[in-house]
Amino acid sequence: MSVTTAKGFRAAGVAAGLKSTGAPDLALVLNDGPNDAAAAVFTSNRCKANPVLWSERAIADGRLRSVVLNSGGANCYTGAEGFQITHATAEEVARLSGLSPLDVLVCSTGLIGLGLSKEKMLAGVADATAKLRTEGGPDAAEAIRTTDTVAKQAAITSPGGWSIGGMAKGAGMLAPALATMLVVITTDAQVEPSALDSALRAATRVTFDRLDSDGCQSTNDTVVLLSSGASGVTPDLIEFAAAVTEVCRDLALQLLADAEGADHEIAIEVRGAATEDDALEVGRSVARSNLFKAAIFGQDPNWGRILASVGTTRATFDPADLDVALNGVWVCRKSTPAQAPEGIDLSGRAVSVTIDLKSGPETATVWTNDLTHAYVHENSAYSS
Amino acid sequence: MSVTTAKGFRAAGVAAGLKSTGAPDLALVLNDGPNDAAAAVFTSNRCKANPVLWSERAIADGRLRSVVLNSGGANCYTGAEGFQITHATAEEVARLSGLSPLDVLVCSTGLIGLGLSKEKMLAGVADATAKLRTEGGPDAAEAIRTTDTVAKQAAITSPGGWSIGGMAKGAGMLAPALATMLVVITTDAQVEPSALDSALRAATRVTFDRLDSDGCQSTNDTVVLLSSGASGVTPDLIEFAAAVTEVCRDLALQLLADAEGADHEIAIEVRGAATEDDALEVGRSVARSNLFKAAIFGQDPNWGRILASVGTTRATFDPADLDVALNGVWVCRKSTPAQAPEGIDLSGRAVSVTIDLKSGPETATVWTNDLTHAYVHENSAYSS
Structure with a gap:
C-alpha cells in the first residue's frame, strides 16, 4: 500500500x-x-x-x-x-x-x-x-x-x-x-x-x-x-x-x-444547487468561516453562522427558503428554526452539515476542519 | 462625545x-x-x-x-x-x-x-x-x-x-x-x-x-x-x-x-497597485489568511505567508518582483529574502505590513487582527 x-x-x-x-x-x-x-x-x-x-x-x-x-x-x-x-x-x-x-x-x-x-x-x-x-x-x-x-x-x-x-x-x-x-x-x-x-x-x-x-x-x-x-x-x-x-x-x-490541530472532520454537503459551481461556492464559504469552525470546535450547533456564510455567496437561492441540517437534524427549514439543536451530539470527530438551496438538482461536498486552540498553537508557536 | x-x-x-x-x-x-x-x-x-x-x-x-x-x-x-x-x-x-x-x-x-x-x-x-x-x-x-x-x-x-x-x-x-x-x-x-x-x-x-x-x-x-x-x-x-x-x-x-480575543491590530498597506481595487483585494486576502494571523499572534515575522496570500489574488503584479516590509523592515525585495527578519519586534499591539506590488500608483490600507487562543475560546465556548 x-x-x-x-x-x-x-x-x-x-x-x-x-x-x-x-x-x-x-x-x-x-x-x-x-x-x-x-x-x-x-x-x-x-x-x-x-x-x-x-x-x-x-x-x-x-x-x-x-x-x-x-x-x-x-x-x-x-x-x-x-x-x-x-x-x-x-x-x-x-x-x-x-x-x-x-x-x-x-x-x-x-x-x-x-x-x-x-x-x-x-x-x-x-x-x-x-x-x-x-x-x-x-x-x-x-x-x-x-x-x-x-x-x-x-x-x-x-x-x-x-x-x-x-x-x-x-x-x-x-x-x-x-x-x-x-x-x-x-x-x-x-x-x-x-x-x-x-x-x-x-x-x-x-x-x-x-x-x-x-x-x-x-x-x-x-x-x-x-x-x-x-x-x-x-x-x-x-x-x-x-x-x-x-x-x-x-x-x-x-x-x-491529520490536519494541523483539528478536532473534527466536517463534511459540508450542498444540495439543491442550480449549478455545481454554486454548490461548491456555498460549501467553500462555510468551510472558510472561522466563526462556524470555532463553533464546531466548541460542539455548539450554531447554525446561524452557516446561513450567514451562505449569504456571502453569489449562488442562486432564496434567502427566505433555506434548509440546514447538522448531523442529520434539520435545525432550520424555510429559513426558520425547525428541530431543536440542543440534542445534537457534536462530540465525535465526524460532523456533517447539509445545506439545501432548493434551487436545482446539483450537489457537492466540501470537507474542512474545525478551528481549534491546537491550530492556533501550531501556527503561531512554530514557523512553517 | x-x-x-x-x-x-x-x-x-x-x-x-x-x-x-x-x-x-x-x-x-x-x-x-x-x-x-x-x-x-x-x-x-x-x-x-x-x-x-x-x-x-x-x-x-x-x-x-x-x-x-x-x-x-x-x-x-x-x-x-x-x-x-x-x-x-x-x-x-x-x-x-x-x-x-x-x-x-x-x-x-x-x-x-x-x-x-x-x-x-x-x-x-x-x-x-x-x-x-x-x-x-x-x-x-x-x-x-x-x-x-x-x-x-x-x-x-x-x-x-x-x-x-x-x-x-x-x-x-x-x-x-x-x-x-x-x-x-x-x-x-x-x-x-x-x-x-x-x-x-x-x-x-x-x-x-x-x-x-x-x-x-x-x-x-x-x-x-x-x-x-x-x-x-x-x-x-x-x-x-x-x-x-x-x-x-x-x-x-x-x-x-476591541475585536474578540485580539492581541494585535494589524494595518496592511498595499502600495504600487494598478488600481485601488487591486490594492484592496491583496490587502483583504492577507487579512483573511489564518496562517498569517496566527503567525502575528506568535510574534513570528513569517513573511512567506503574506506572499502566499498575495498569490491567490487576481491583482496585477509580477510574482518575481514583490517587496514586503514588516514594521518597516523590508524582509523581502524582488521576491527574495532581504533584511533579516529576526530583529523585528512584534510584541506591541500595532503591527504594520507593507506590500509593494510595483505595478502602479494606487494604494489602500486594510485593518485586521491576529488569530489568537482567545478568539477561538470566545467563539467556541459561547454562542453568539
Whole structure:
C-alpha cells in the first residue's frame, strides 16, 4: 500500500540533514518502466515555488521518470539561487539514474523564504539513489512528512491485473491549501499521458480540490501520476479513472483527518444547487468561516453562522427558503428554526452539515476542519 | 462625545431583559429636529436579518426620526414572527413619540436564529422613551454592547458651529464583518438626504469597509447618519464629509482595538497597485489568511505567508518582483529574502505590513487582527 505497490517503481526515503531534527527529509521515486507516461497538477497560486516552476516544464511533454521530494524547506521566494538548487537537484537525479533532467519532477515543502543547502540536497539525492528499492514506498512516505503526524499511503489493485499506489503529505487542497500538499501516485497500468491527465484532473477536481482545511493556499502543491506500464495491461479507462479517484479520495481524507490541530472532520454537503459551481461556492464559504469552525470546535450547533456564510455567496437561492441540517437534524427549514439543536451530539470527530438551496438538482461536498486552540498553537508557536 | 453631542438629539439605554445577564440591552435615539434627513448603509450579506429588511424600507425616503437598537438577539432567521416583532417595535416607538413607523430604523444584534420576546421589546421601548434625554448618549452606547468590552463613542465639533457624534458596537466591517456592527452617527448640521448619503458612503468605503477582523460577514450590519439641523448651520459639504469620515475612522479603530480575543491590530498597506481595487483585494486576502494571523499572534515575522496570500489574488503584479516590509523592515525585495527578519519586534499591539506590488500608483490600507487562543475560546465556548 505505497508508491511501490505498482510494479516498475522503486523508492527511497533518507535523512539529508535539511530538517534540524535529523528526521528523514528527502524522498525519491523512480519509474523503471517500460513506460514513462505521466501527468501532474499544481497549485493555482500565482506565487509559485521554484520546484513548481521547474516541474511545470518537466511535465510539459507528458513524460517523467522520477520524482524527488524534500521536506525542510519550500524553496519559494528564494530568488535565482533557489531555482538553481532545484535545477541542480534534477540534474543530479538524472545523472545518477541515466535520465534527462526534464524527466525529473521536483517537489519541496517547508518554510517559505528559506534557502536550501545545495550540498545537502545533492548528497541526499546520492544517498537516496543508492537506497532505491521496490519496497521503498513507505520510507519515501515517511521522508515527506512535515507537521504530518502519520505517513499517508493508499493503494488499489484491479482484478484486471494492474495497481495504483500513492503517498501524500500535508493537509489541505490544491486551491486553496493548508501547508504544502504533495501527492505522488504510481500505476503499472499502461496508460498514455493524455488519459493519465484526464483521469488525474477528474480525480483531483472532486477530491483534493474540495478539501479546504484552513482556506490558505500553498505555493508548492503538486499532485503527480506516473505510469510504468509494468503490468503489461491496458486498463479500461473508465475503471482506471475511477480507481485514481478512489486513491485520491482515500489520501484526501487521510490529509483531512491529520490536519494541523483539528478536532473534527466536517463534511459540508450542498444540495439543491442550480449549478455545481454554486454548490461548491456555498460549501467553500462555510468551510472558510472561522466563526462556524470555532463553533464546531466548541460542539455548539450554531447554525446561524452557516446561513450567514451562505449569504456571502453569489449562488442562486432564496434567502427566505433555506434548509440546514447538522448531523442529520434539520435545525432550520424555510429559513426558520425547525428541530431543536440542543440534542445534537457534536462530540465525535465526524460532523456533517447539509445545506439545501432548493434551487436545482446539483450537489457537492466540501470537507474542512474545525478551528481549534491546537491550530492556533501550531501556527503561531512554530514557523512553517 | 456621544450620539447626543449634536444638538437636537435625545437618547436612552435601558435593560429590557433581552440579555439573560440583566445588562442594558435596548437603546433609543430620537431626532427632535427641526430636520429629519438621514442616510444608511447595510450589510451586503444576502441573508439579511429582519430589522435590516425593515430598515431598508424605512430609509428609502431619506427621512428618519428615531433609531431603536437591541442587543440580546439578532432577529435573523426567525421567520415571519421575527419580522412582526421588528414591525411592532417600530410601531411602538412611533406611537409613543408621535411618529410614523417608517420614521423608525430598527437594529438588532446577538445570536442568529433565536426569537426575541415581543413583550420585553415593547416594554423596553416604553421604558427607553420615558428616559430619553439630551445627556443619554453614553447610556445608549452602553446598551448596544454584546461582546464589546467597552462602549465606543466619538464626536467632532466644527468651528463652523455644528457637531457630529457617534456610537458603535461590534468589531468588523460591513462586508465582511465579525459579529454585528451597528453604528449610529448624529449631526446637527443642516444637510439634505442626498448629501448625507454621499458623505456616509464615502466615509464607510474607506473606514468600516476596510476593517476585516475575521472575514465573517454579518447579517445585521447597519450604519446610519441622522441630521437634526438643530445648529441652524448649513456646512461646507466637503468639510462635512471629511468630518463624517473622521468620526467613522475613529469608531472603526475602536472596533478594531476591541475585536474578540485580539492581541494585535494589524494595518496592511498595499502600495504600487494598478488600481485601488487591486490594492484592496491583496490587502483583504492577507487579512483573511489564518496562517498569517496566527503567525502575528506568535510574534513570528513569517513573511512567506503574506506572499502566499498575495498569490491567490487576481491583482496585477509580477510574482518575481514583490517587496514586503514588516514594521518597516523590508524582509523581502524582488521576491527574495532581504533584511533579516529576526530583529523585528512584534510584541506591541500595532503591527504594520507593507506590500509593494510595483505595478502602479494606487494604494489602500486594510485593518485586521491576529488569530489568537482567545478568539477561538470566545467563539467556541459561547454562542453568539
